[in-house]
Amino acid sequence: MNDLAHARFEKLTAGEQHFLVPDVRCANCCLTIEKALDGLPEVSNVNVNYAEKRLSFSALTPGATQHVIDRLTEMGYQSAPERYDEGMARFREERRRLLARLGVAGIGMMQVMMFALASYVAGPQGIEDAYWNLMQWASMIIALPVTFYSAMPFHKGALRDLRNFSLGMDVPVSLAILSAFTLSTIHTITQSGEVYFDSACMFTFFLLTGRYLELTARQAFHVDQSLGEHLLPDFARRVSGEIVDIEQLGADDVIVIRKGEVIPADAVVLEGQSSVDESAFTGESGPVIKTVGAKILAGTSNLDGELTARVLSEADDWVISHLSELYRKSASFRPAFAAAADVIARYFVSAVLLLAAGSGIYWWLAGSEDYFAIALAVLVVSCPCALSLATPVAYTIASGAVRQLGVLVSNGAFLEKLSEIDAVVFDKTGTLTEGTLRLEQIALMNHEYSRDEVVSIAASLEVTSLHPVALSLREETRDLVALNDIEISAGFGISGTKDGVTYKIGKAGFATAEAVSAPDDSLNWVLLSRDDAPLAWFGFSDRLREGVDAVVDETQRRFNRVEVFSGDTSDRGRLRLHELGFQAPRMGMTPDGKIDGLQQLQADGNRVLMLGDGLNDAGAMAVANVSLAVNPVDSVVQSAADATLVNGSLASLPGLFDYARRVKRIIRQNLGWALAYNFSVIPLAIVGLVPPWVAALGMSMSSLFVTLNACRLARVPVTHGGNA
Amino acid sequence: MEILFVLIPVSLIIVGIALSAFVWSVHNRQYEDLDKEAYRILFDDNSTTMTTSLDRAASETEEKS
Numbered sequence: 074m075n076d077l078a079h080a081r082f083e084k085l086t087a088g089e090q091h092f093l094v095p096d097v098r099c100a101n102c103c104l105t106i107e108k109a110l111d112g113l114p115e116v117s118n119v120n121v122n123y124a125e126k127r128l129s130f131s132a133l134t135p136g137a138t139q140h141v142i143d144r145l146t147e148m149g150y151q152s153a154p155e156r157y158d159e160g161m162a163r164f165r166e167e168r169r170r171l172l173a174r175l176g177v178a179g180i181g182m183m184q185v186m187m188f189a190l191a192s193y194v195a196g197p198q199g200i201e202d203a204y205w206n207l208m209q210w211a212s213m214i215i216a217l218p219v220t221f222y223s224a225m226p227f228h229k230g231a232l233r234d235l236r237n238f239s240l241g242m243d244v245p246v247s248l249a250i251l252s253a254f255t256l257s258t259i260h261t262i263t264q265s266g267e268v269y270f271d272s273a274c275m276f277t278f279f280l281l282t283g284r285y286l287e288l289t290a291r292q293a294f295h296v297d298q299s300l301g302e303h304l305l306p307d308f309a310r311r312v313s314g315e316i317v318d319i320e321q322l323g324a325d326d327v328i329v330i331r332k333g334e335v336i337p338a339d340a341v342v343l344e345g346q347s348s349v350d351e352s353a354f355t356g357e358s359g360p361v362i363k364t365v366g367a368k369i370l371a372g373t374s375n376l377d378g379e380l381t382a383r384v385l386s387e388a389d390d391w392v393i394s395h396l397s398e399l400y401r402k403s404a405s406f407r408p409a410f411a412a413a414a415d416v417i418a419r420y421f422v423s424a425v426l427l428l429a430a431g432s433g434i435y436w437w438l439a440g441s442e443d444y445f446a447i448a449l450a451v452l453v454v455s456c457p458c459a460l461s462l463a464t465p466v467a468y469t470i471a472s473g474a475v476r477q478l479g480v481l482v483s484n485g486a487f488l489e490k491l492s493e494i495d496a497v498v499f500d501k502t503g504t505l506t507e508g509t510l511r512l513e514q515i516a517l518m519n520h521e522y523s524r525d526e527v528v529s530i531a532a533s534l535e536v537t538s539l540h541p542v543a544l545s546l547r548e549e550t551r552d553l554v555a556l557n558d559i560e561i562s563a564g565f566g567i568s569g570t571k572d573g574v575t576y577k578i579g580k581a582g583f584a585t586a587e588a589v590s591a592p593d594d595s596l597n598w599v600l601l602s603r604d605d606a607p608l609a610w611f612g613f614s615d616r617l618r619e620g621v622d623a624v625v626d627e628t629q630r631r632f633n634r635v636e637v638f639s640g641d642t643s644d645r646g647r648l649r650l651h652e653l654g655f656q657a658p659r660m661g662m663t664p665d666g667k668i669d670g671l672q673q674l675q676a677d678g679n680r681v682l683m684l685g686d687g688l689n690d691a692g693a694m695a696v697a698n699v700s701l702a703v704n705p706v707d708s709v710v711q712s713a714a715d716a717t718l719v720n721g722s723l724a725s726l727p728g729l730f731d732y733a734r735r736v737k738r739i740i741r742q743n744l745g746w747a748l749a750y751n752f753s754v755i756p757l758a759i760v761g762l763v764p765p766w767v768a769a770l771g772m773s774m775s776s777l778f779v780t781l782n783a784c785r786l787a788r789v790p791v792t793h794g795g796n797a
Numbered sequence: 798m799e800i801l802f803v804l805i806p807v808s809l810i811i812v813g814i815a816l817s818a819f820v821w822s823v824h825n826r827q828y829e830d831l832d833k834e835a836y837r838i839l840f841d842d843n844s845t846t847m848t849t850s851l852d853r854a855a856s857e858t859e860e861k862s
Contacts, residue, residue, distance in 0.1 A: 100833045104840055123832040165829075173823040177816055184812055204801060211805050215812065 090138055092128040092152045094145065097121065102150075109148060113140055128152065146333070151374065153306070153335075164288075171226075171285050178223035178278040182271075184215045189271035189766075202264070209261040209268050216270040220254040224277045226284070240422040245456045248426075250277060253449055253765065267446060272765040276453060279773025283458070283780045287466055309337035312381060319388075326384045330375045338371045339391040340382035346551065347378030365536065366547045421457045428455060432759045443761060450758040450768040455751055459775040463743035467783040471736045474789045478729055479720030480701070487715040489740070490699040491733035496679035497628050498671060498693070501639035501646060503686035504703045505625075505653070505723075506615040512545050514612035516592045519603070527609040529554060531601050534567045534578045542599055542613060566599075577602045578611075596645070617649075620724040625653050627727040634679055638667045640689055667693035685714075732789060739786060743779045750775045 097103060103121035110119045110130065115137035119130045128145075132138045145152050188208040192200060200208075221228075227250065230243030253273040260266035309319050312327040319337050322328070327343065330336050336349070346364045350373060363369055369382060372393040388394060433448025441447070472482040482488070499505050515524055528546065533553045535543035556569035556576065566579015577584040581591065584602040591598035596612030629635045637650055637658040650658035659670060671693050674681050683690065683697035686704055694700035694714050702714035704721040718725075754771060757763050763771075822828070 100836045101839075103830070103833045104836055108840065120830075121833070122830040124830060169823055169826070169828075172828055173820045176819045176823065180812065180816055180819065184808075204798065207802060207805055211809055214809055218816065 088132060090130055090132050090141075090154070092141075092145075092154055094121065094126055094128050094150050094152045096150045097123065097126045099123075106145070106148070106150065109144060110141055113137070113144065116141060151335070168285075168288055171281065171288060174223040174225070175278070175281045175285050178219050178274060178281050181215050181219040181223070182274040182278045185212045185219075185271045185274045188212045206261070206264055209257075209270075212268060212270040213258055213261050216254060216257070216274055219274045219277050220250055223281060224250050227277075227280070240419050240426070242422065242456070242458055242461055245422055245425050245429075245452055246276075246280060246458070249273075249449060249452045249456070252452075256445055266442075269446070269449065269765050272449070272453070272769040275766065276769035276773055279770075279777055280458070283462065283773070283776040286777075286780045286784060287462070287469070306335045306337050322384055322388065324384055324386050328382055328384060330369075330380045330382065332375065332377055332379060335374050336369050336371055336380075336382075338382075338384045338388070339386060339393075340369050340371075340384045342367045342369060342380050342382045344381035345379050347380050348376045350374045350376055362548070364547055364551065365553075366543060417460075421460070425452065425455045425457070428755070428759070436761065441761070446765050447758065447761045449765045450761075450763045451755065453765065453772050454758045454763060454768040455755045456772055457747070457751060458772065459747035459750065459779045460744070462776055462779050463747050463783075464740050466780050467736060467740045467743060467786060470783050470786045471732075474787050475716075475729065475732065477789045478725040478732075479722060480716050480718055480725070480729060482716045484715035487699060488733045488736045490680075490715070491682065491730065492737040494680045494682045494699060495632055496634035496636070496674050496681045497632050498636045498638055498674070498681055498683045498697070499625075500667075500683075500685040500690045501637055501641055501650065501658070502615060504684050504690075505621050505637070505650075506617050507721075509615065510542055510545050510597065510613040511616055512549055512611060513596055513614045514592075516610040516612070518589075518607040518609055522608055525550070525552070527601055530576055530608075531578050531611060534559065534569050534576055534601075542611075545613060546611070575604055576608075577605075617653075618721065618723055620722070622653055624723045624726050625655075628730075629654060631727075631730060634674065636670075636674070638662050638670055638693065664689040664692050668696050671696050728789070736786060739782055743782055746782075747775065747779060 094106070097106070100123045103123045106121050106128065107119050110116055110128075115133045117131045117133060119128075121128045130141065132141070142152060188211055191208065192205065224247070227243045227247045230241060231247035234241040234244055250273050253269040253276075256266075257268035257270050257273070260268050307319055308316050309322055310316055310329045310331070312329055314329075322338050326338075328338065328340065330347075332347070342363055342365050344365065346362065349361050349363045349369055363380065368385070369375075369380065370393065371388075371391045385391075429448045429452035432451050433444050436444035436447050468488070471488050475482060475488070515527065517524065517527065528550045529552045532546045532550050533556050535546050536553060536556075536559070554571060556571050559567065559569040561567050562579070562583065565583040566577055568575060568577040570576070578599060578601045581589055581598075581600045584600040585605050585607050587605070587607065589600065589607055591600075592610055592612070596614050599611045599613065601608045601611065625635070635655070637655050639646060639650070639658060639660050640662055641647075642661040647658060647660055662670065667690065671681055671683065675696075675698070680698040683694045683700045684703055685691070685694050685700070686702060694702065700714045700716075702717045703723070704718065750771070754763065754768075758768060
């Protein structure tokens with residue numbers, strides 16, 4: 074048995090087990106896994122939850138868990154023991170409770186309606202009093218659990234609000250349900266007057282439906298988040314063979330990662346070669362070959378070789394830690410407008426209560442028998458529930474949905490602001506380009522050497538360096554030669570010896586005393602020399618991100634001003650930007666220059682989106698109306714940005730623009746609907762034209778409409794270049 | 798129509814039973830995953846996940862005896 078896996082599971086005993094299986098992609102997978110695991114003798118109650126990608130089972134023997142993991146691995150599913158997540162557990166519990174309340178309210182509503190309908194159809198004198206009273210009593214009995222069990226969250230919320238001397242949305246809701254029930258009960262017992270059990274039940278049911286939908290949307294958001302965090306293994310193997318808890322790993326520890334294991338830390342490969350699946354981080358679908366000197370990321374999986382690697386930094390600085398920090402932020406973010414909506418709602422609620430009491434008193438003084446019905450109708454109809462739901466629900470769903478495009482939102486207003494921009498500014502290096510150097514061309518100077526030989530020598534010289542040139546060279550070859558006296562002259566190059574011969578690689582002036590010039594200036598050139606005689610030129614370039622030209626075309630089609638602010642001074646950079654379609658890219662900009670340039674654009678009346686990746690963009694991103702960080706390595710950049718693109722694929726940008734517009738449109742519809750509804754129905758209710766059951770139906774339908782409308786945002790357009 | 802005095806209370810009892818059955822099934826976690834169950838019928842296999850290990854143990858002892 075794999076010792077690492079053993080360490081991981083030796084804590085586990087028999088009993089209830091929970092695992093996360095991130096690879097479950099369809100409901101069908103769940104059943105396949107269930108069927109396979111069900112065949113194992115020591116396991117029972119196997120259940121795979123599709124929505125949460127969560128496997129639970131009861132292990133009858135301590136070893137059973139191990140067999141389950143082995144079986145899953147055989148089938149090609151990665152799994153990780155679920156760490157106890159209080160937030161998630163609470164969500165699940167709350168969802169169950171809410172569903173039970175909702176069901177009770179729904180069944181109760183239907184029963185009460187049945188009796189109510191009979192009386193509506195029969196009219197006032199159509200039913201004998203004895204039957205009439207019987208049905209009222211039956212309605213009351215059914216309304217009892219609806220009022221005191223189903224509607225409990227509203228009563229509790231109202232009580233909490235009152236204790237804090239604030240008026241939340243729950244106050245009028247709870248008041249309406251309780252007063253309708255109480256008055257109807259009195260009328261039932263005294264056998265005089267109307268009953269409103271049907272209104273109370275209906276009101277409760279539809280409001281709970283809205284709550285339930287909202288909760289499910291938030292839960293979906295949370296599930297995505299915890300899946301990311303659970304990628305990390307619990308244990309790591311030191312080079313000595315010792316198994317340690319991952320928390321004991323520190324910078325410069327040397328670890329071994331075997332085939333099929335998840336990489337436990339951000340590290341640099343010292344030995345070995347393997348393909349690594351980094352799709353969770355880069356969005357790149359195929360595995361990436363990692364050889365000596367390559368950086369590997371915690372949470373990615375090592376597919377086919379054994380790697381020895383040196384841990385780069387403390388756990389807090391690993392990319393995965395930054396990402397989970399971002400996730401946490403975007404999940405806990407409470408948009409400012411939601412707080413504002415609450416304040417407005419508080420005034421609105423006071424007004425509603427006064428209005429309801431006022432119209433009730435007026436009609437009572439006027440001698441109307443329906444004074445309570447009217448007050449109740451006003452109370453119910455004017456409750457601003459839909460108004461307070463209109464924006465937050467849309468934002469919660471939208472921020473969750475854009476994750477499918479690889480965008481993590483840290484400022485809730487990001488999408489709304491994005492829908493209003495009319496200028497876009499790109500940074501060049503690291504944003505439009507990948508920000509790493511790749512070997513493009515080799516120009517041999519000494520024809521005794523073959524291409525492979527010079528690459529091998531160059532890679533051997535660069536073997537300890539972490540410079541982008543070194544990383545790129547080492548990806549080219551596996552044949553390394555042993556060199557002695559390797560010496561790095563920072564900023565110039567590297568030298569080393571073999572059999573008395575000195576090899577140097579670096580800037581032309583460092584590698585050789587001869588006056589040589591690079592083949593052309595289309596690439597970054599590095600010279601390799603042997604005893605001061607030039608051997609070969611290596612040309613590197615920073616490649617454009619995939620699909621950038623389509624994205625730039627699409628962006629230019631949509632907005633009047635699309636600009637590039639680049640710190641790069643080279644003509645080469647300018648030329649490439651021209652090819653991309655930028656007429657006047659601004660080159661050689663300092664961080665302050667970028668800020669000035671942005672303010673200039675804003676002074677011209679543009680609302681600007683800034684896309685950047687590095688520290689030199691952070692200032693400009695803070696100034697911009699809205700900003701998106703592209704694969705940032707630095708947490709400062711992340712916190713300056715309103716949102717972060719974590720998969721580095723700019724291809725989703727046009728889709729994101731469209732989506733932002735859609736979010737805005739739906740929020741507008743919601744607000745418009747909520748306001749129109751409240752203001753058009755309140756006068757009718759005050760005049761006494763709205764019976765309570767119509768009020769209950771209208772009000773809760775309005776909330777439901779707003780929530781369902783927002784749920785349409787859960788679908789994100791699948792993007793491929795400029796298909797819009 | 799006096800029968801209503803019997804039928805309505807009876808219906809209330811039935812509603813009560815239905816409600817408690819529903820609440821029980823929710824807390825028994827039967828509504829946790831509504832996507833998966835639709836596919837179960839497409840799997841034509843006798844051994845479903847509904848058979849617990851106890852059932853299996855029982856059937857095994859039957860086979861032995």
